[in-house]
Amino acid sequence: MPPRSWSPKPAVAALAWALAAVALVATILGPEATARVMLGTATAMLLALAAYSTFVRPKLTADGDGLTVRTLTGARHLPWHQVKVKLVRTRRLGREVATLELDWRQGEDEQLFVLTPMDLGTDPEDVADVLHALRP
Template identity: 40%
Template sequence: MSGQPWRIKPVLPVTKGLGAVAVMVLVTAFGRDEAVQWVLAGAVTIGCALWALRDLVAPIRLAADAAGVTVIAGFARRVWLPWAQIDRVRLDRRERLGIATQLLEIDADEALYLFSMHDLGTDPHDVLAELERLRAESSKNAGDQ
């Protein structure tokens, strides 16, 4: 990925990995000989481990330059989108039960890519400002030609 990258914070995969270990430790220490407990603990452990693995395989969730953006889609597939293909970039703010969340939305054709503060490693508002600057730079360069 070229251009300005935004990546997850390194603490996230570590925390998810520790969560996977904690589940197995707890079920081993306090679990009974019930198969359902072991199956559920195994499923949660595998889910947390895969979630942490995704963070290790694809830590950069978004990168942008004057030509366009590269986003992560699915588990770790990278998709490059030229600015001309992007319909809208905006910040979605919601408040529910006193907790405010912000998501950066990139709307491109039939796909919608959402990025939280945890995905970007910084405030989505700052990323939006940088994306708008890069998009304006792209438009200016296209007009000069």
């Protein structure tokens, strides 16, 4: 079975880069110091989002051997027998949000990966269904 992968949508990365460029120009041309500080902070946040959406691709890959999760510190391969896949629904501010939790454990080492719709580029429920179908 061919590997499946999920990543942030390219449009999100492109929009973040464009907004960061606009914010940078506004920061440079800002009329007063307070405005430049606030715009500079917004620029830094947009640049971080753009870089994250661009360089951490694909965020999740699934194949017959297990899952591979890519983070800022590198990729981690999680064999199927060491990972629990769980769909979690949380209600906040009157809105229900689904996240995909990958609970990995190997001996004393353990790590929890929480993937949002933005990380996956799609609904986590759809990804969970595919992962449960791929799991041997």
